[in-house]
Amino acid sequence: MNATLDYPAPLAASLDHPATVTPEMEKTQRAVIDASTRLPVILFYGSAIFWLLIGSLLALVASFKLNDPGLLNQWGWLTFGRVRPAHLNAVVYGWASAAGIGTALWLMARLCRTPLRHSKLLIGAAIFWNLGVTLGVLGILSGDGRSIEWLEFPNYASFMLFVAFGLIAVWAILMFRFREPGHIYVSQWYLLAAFLWFPWLYSTANILLNFQPIQGGAQGAVNWWYAHNTLGLWFTPIGLATAYYLIPKVLGRPIHSYYLSILGFWSLALFYSWNGMHHLIGGPFPAWLISASVVASVMMFIPVITTAINHHMTVAGNFEALKWSPTLRFTVFGAMCYTLASLQGISMAIPSLNVVTHFTHYTVGHAHLGLYAFFTMIMFGAMYYILPRVVGWEWPSARLIRWHFWLVAIGIGMMVVVLSLGGLLQGLALLDPEITFMATLDYTKPWLFLRSISGLLLTAGHIIFAVSFTLLLLKVGATRSEPTLFMSEQDRQPEPIRA
C-alpha cells in the first residue's frame, strides 16, 4: 500500500526510504496529515460545542425546575420529564459522541501515519449525525420521547444516527487498511474497539427496544446493557485512547509500561461489557444475571488500577507541566477522574452500598463524574491540542483558557459533591420506613439548589470555551509562533514542553 500518496513529491520519495527521513520531513508529514483532517474535525468539533451549549441550557432549565416547579410550567414541551432526557441526549450524542468522533478521526490519521482519506464519508456522517440529534431533541421536547433511558430518541432520529455511524465505521476500516505498516499504538486498539462495539450496541438495543420491542420483562436488561456499555465501551475507550496519546505526546516521553497497557485493554474489554445489570439490583431479574454484573463490576478494579498506574507513572516527575500546558491540565484532570469515577462505580455495584444509592441523586452525581469530569475534560484537552494544528492558528487567549478550566473544574467538583451528599441523605432516608416519603424529598432540596448553582458555573465555562473556539476559527488576535500556554517559556523551568 502506498501510504505516501498525498504528500508533496520530494517528501513522498524520501518517506519511501525510511533511512533518509529527517525530523524536518516528519514535521512536514504531520502538517500534511493535520491539514487533511481539517474539515471533518472542525465539523464534528463545531457541532459538538454547539450541542454542549444547548445541552447546558436544557440542564439548567431542568435543574431549576426542581428548585421551583412553577418555572415555565405552562408548556408541555418544557416539562421536566422532557427537558431532562433532552439534556441527556443532547450532551451524550450531540456533544460527547461528536467530540469523541472528531478526536478519534484525527488520532486515527496521526497514528495510521497517513493523510485522511474519503473525507466525504465523514462529512456525510457529520451532517446525518447532526440532523439526527436535532430531530431527536426536538422529538423529545414535542412528546415523541421513548422514556427508555439513554435511548429516548424517536426512531426517525435514531435511524439517522445509525446511518451516520455506519459511514464512520466504514471510514475507520478503510483508514486502517491504508495505515503505514508497523506498530499499532495502544490508542488505536481502543479506537478500533470503540468503532466496532458501538454500532453493534446501538443497533441491538434499538431493534429490541424500539423497532421490534421485546416483552417488558426483558427490556430492562437490554436497556442497561446498552446504557452502561455506551459509557464503558464507547466513551471510555475514546477517552482513554486520547489520554494515552496526549499525555506522552505533551510530555515528550513514552508510556510507562506497554504490558500494563495490554492488561488494561483486555481486562476492560472483558469485564466492562458485563457490568450493566448492577443498575437493576433488587429488581425483577434472575439473581445470577445481577450477580454476574456485580462480579464483573468489582473486577473492573483490574483495568482501572492498571490504567491509573500507567498514566500516573508516565506523568510522575513532570507534574510541573500541568502549570503550563492547557492540554495536559485538562487531560490529567480527566484521567484522574476516570480512576475516581470507576472506583466509585465499583463501590456502587456492591449490593450493601447499592441499596443506599439506588434510586437517588447519588447516581446522577456518579454519571457526571464519569461523563463530565473524566470524558468531557479529556475532550477539552484534546480540542486544545488538536484545533490549533488543524486550523493553523493558536488559541487567542491564555486567560480565556484559564477561566474555562477553573469554572468547569470547580463547577463539576461542586456538582459531584452536592449530588453525592444529597443522594446519600436521600438514600438513607428512603431505607427507613419511619421517615415519610415527603421527608426524603426535603432532604434533597438544598442540595438540588446547590446543584443548579454548579450548573451555572459549568455553563459559564462552556460559553467562554465557545467564544475562544469562535475566535480561533476566525483567526482573531496576533499571529503567534508559539502555542498558547498558561506561562511563557521564559517564566518556567527547566526545559520547554511541546504543547
Next chain:
Amino acid sequence: MNRMTVIVIGVFLTFLSSWLGLVAYPYFNLARYTPVVDEETGEINPPALSGLAERGQQIYASSGCIYCHSQQVRQVGYGSDLERGWGSRPTVARDYMRESPVFLGTMRTGPDLTNIGARQPSEMWHHQHLYQPAVVSPGSIMPSFRYLYATRKIEGQPSAEAIVLLPPDNPPEGFEVVPTQEAEALIAYLLSLNRNYPLPEAPEPPQ
C-alpha cells in the same frame, strides 16, 4: 499487539460473551411470558390494559414520568419498598410482559407507582394532583401538568368533567377547567396500575 486480526477477534469475542449473557439470555427467557389464569377467580393476570389506558401509557412515556417515579417493588432485603406499602409482594418479570417500553425507573424523587391505582383510586384526586401537585401534596416538587387541561367558558350547564381546584389555581368566575383526552388517558393508565394480583412465582411475603 501489532496484528489487527488479533485485536478485532478479541474485541469481537469479549463483547459477544456479554451479548449472549445480557441480551440473548433475557431475550429467550424473560421475553416469553404468557398470562396466568387465576383458578379461583378466573381472572387473567397480568390483566390487559383498556384502549384508553394504553393511550395513557404512551403519555406516561412522552411526559417522562420515569425520571422521578419507579415501577418496581424490590425483594425483601432491598430497601423498604414493602414497608412503605408500595405493594403486597415484590414484582417479577411476568408483571411487565405487556409493558413496552417498560417503566422500571432508576429514580425516586417521587414515590413508586407500581400499584398507584390501588393506593389512590380516586379519579378526581389524580386530576387535582396533576393540575396542582403542591396544593394536593404539600412540599411536592412535581411539575404541574396543566397543559393537559383546558380552561373554558361555561355555557349553559357546567360540564360534568370539570375538575374542582383550590386557590390559587381555581378558574375565574364563569369558567371551568376540563381535562383533555390526554389527561383522561393518563389517569386511566395510572388507575390501571395495580399489581397486587397473585402470580405462582410471586407469593406474598410473610407479614
